[in-house]
Amino acid sequence: MKLFQLTAGVLLLLGTCSVSAQTESVHWNQFRGPNGAGTAAGFKPPLKIVADQAAWKTPLPPGKSSPVLWRDRVFLTGLEGDRLTTLALDANSGKILWKRLAPEVPLERVHRANSVAASTPCVDEKNLYVYFGSYGLLCYDHLGLEQWKKPIPTPKSMYGVATSPILHGQRLILVLDDDANLSGSRLSRSKVMALDCATGELVWETPRPYNRGAWSSPMIWKHESGTELVVLGNGRVYGYEPATGAERWHVSGFSREPIAVPVAGNGQLYVSVSMQGGRGDVELDPEPFWTAxxxxxxxxxxxxxRDEITKDFTSPFRPELPPGHPGFGSPLPADPEKRRKRQNDIFNWRDRNKDGFWTKQEFAADMRVGHGQPNLAAIRSGGLGDITESHVRWNLRNGIPEIPSPVFHSGRLYLVRSGGILSCVRTDTGEVIYRQRLGASGQYSASPVIASDHLYLFSNNGVITVVKCGEKFTVAHQADLDVSITATAAMDQNSLYLRTGDALLAFR
Structure with missing residues (x-):
């Protein structure tokens, strides 16, 4: 066994021809790549992505996690039958090298648009770190040998767990925002924690008692004043001391359904959250919602x-989708009795005069209140305490995505929202340089990535659009891959790795 491990380890270090030239110090090793930024210097995947020109295609079990890479290995997770699964593939051939099943546990209930395998793993030179909301943390070496495991109670949230762990030095950092309360308390059991990468032992844990369920992931912000751990939560973004978990600052003014990961650049931090239900503009037009x-x-x-309440009746979030679609409106319980109660509660909320009907006027009045505001905020470094008034340089209230994270490049931010609308924003002022339709509508869940001065965008319907970075909107390539794409792509020096509904594809 030791001889096998040694031989495999040598092969792992040597790699093979097509990926072995990957920049030694840069690996797409977590959600959205190095530090979650969505870009990496020196990577040059192809500009033209064509469905029948994939270097390889490997069938996968279902899941929403994104692939991560280290040298010539690709890692990701899925659900095989009723078992949570971790997979390693050869980046050159797409061959599955190993699979590992997580301990058998009851699976958390998730929204139909989510997955119990939604959290993206992270990887370093020694180990792969995997988080499943249903189980907790698992650590494997690159050969698939388990190093340690740590069961963690499943956080409660409306849509199911989606946060991903990150690495900082020899620490593994995980945010567990939770709708459940501490025992005997009205405070949330939410927390952020750091573990020792080698052993899985807890290094520090910081309670987040006023935060509820959220779906963002942490990131590390390095700036002229130091290094901070940034966590976007329910209504606020926080800065922590990475070594101890001590809170340093917070900024308020965000809605209660944070999903996107903050990004840094040009000496600032950029944080984006849409309104509840994914609404990206502060001026809300009730007409399409009522029409739906x-x-x-x-x-x-x-x-x-009231007698027109049917199985799919709910409060609409995304009127462009049909009733019954998992993204159409407020989630409903699967249990028929609980579902009916929730629907009655929704109906009663908008039936303000209690006459048993919704009118257009009642509906429109409710649509304009109680949902928070979409917000893209630019925050400068160096603050302590509540820095909402002192350190926010500008806010943008329109064109804010629900799920995709912003990406920074050369003094500009790029944001794509559902409907296929791309915004380019100047980071020093918050000025919108352009807002353009991509010509590929529908929902957008995957975050954009940047390589070789080009922005790669993916619609849920499988349309990929490549836009040249800069102040002029220029589409360099667009193609319909005729697949489902909701996971964010990964890259190495010459390849783009794209997870679809049932496979992983490599383009180079």
């Missing part, structure tokens, strides 16, 4: 009556 609800108006009287 008229699908329930069976008698055609222009109102929604």
């Amino acid at each position: 609800m008229l699908a329930f108006d069976r008698n055609g009287d222009g109102r929604i009556g």
Whole structure:
């Protein structure tokens, strides 16, 4: 066994021809690559991505996690039957090198648009670190040998767990924002924790008692005043001391459903959160939402009556989707009795005069209140305590994505929102340089990535658009891959790795 491990380890170090030239110090080793930035210097994947020109395609079990890479290995997770699974593939051939099943546990209930294998692993020169909300943390070496494991209670949230762990030095950092309360308390059991990479032992843990369920992931912000751990939570973004977990600062003014990962550049931190339900503009037009609800108006009287509540009735979030689609509106319980109760609560909330009907006027009035504001905030470094008033340089309230994170390049931010709308923002002033339609509509879940001065964007429907970075909107390539894409792509020096609904593809 020792001889096998030694031989395999030597082969792992040597790598093979097509990926072995990868920059030694840079690896796409976590969600959105180095430090979650969505870009890496020196990477040159192909500009033209064509469906039938993949270098390889490997069938995968379902999952939403993104691939991560170290040298000539690709790692990701999935759900095989009812078992949580970790996989390692050869980056050159797509061959599955090993699979490991997590301990058998009850699977958390997640929204239909989510997955129990949604969290992206992270990897360093020695080990792979995997988080499943249903189980906790698992650590394997690159050969698939388990190094340690740490069961963690499953956080409670409306959509299911989606946060991903990150690495900072010899520490593994994980955020566990949670709708559940501490025992005997009205405070949340949310927390951020750091573990020793080698042993899995807890190094520090910081409670986040006023935060509820969230779906963002942490990042490390290095700036002229030092290094800070940044965590976007429910209504606030926080800065912590990475060595101890001590809170240093916070900024308020965000809505209660944070998903995107903050990004740094040009000496500032950029934090984006849409309104509840994914609404990206501060001025909300109720008309399309009401039009969508008229699908329930069976008698055609222009109102929604209590007796017109059907199985798919809910409060609309995304009117461009049909009722019954998992992204259409507020999530509903699967249990019929609980589902009906939730639907009645939704109906009663908007039936302000209690006459048993929704009118367009009642509906429109409610749409304009209580959902928070979309916000892209630029925060300068060096603050302590509540720095909302003192360190926020500018805010942008329109064109804010729900799920995709922003990406920084050469003094500009790029944001893509559902509907295929791309915004380019000047980071020193918050000025919108352009806001353009990509010509590829539909939902966008994958975060954009940048390589060789080009922005790669992926719609859920499988359309990839490559846009040249700069102040002029220029589409360099667009192609319909005719697949489902919701996971963020990964890259190495010459390849783009793209997870679809049932496979992993490599383009080079």
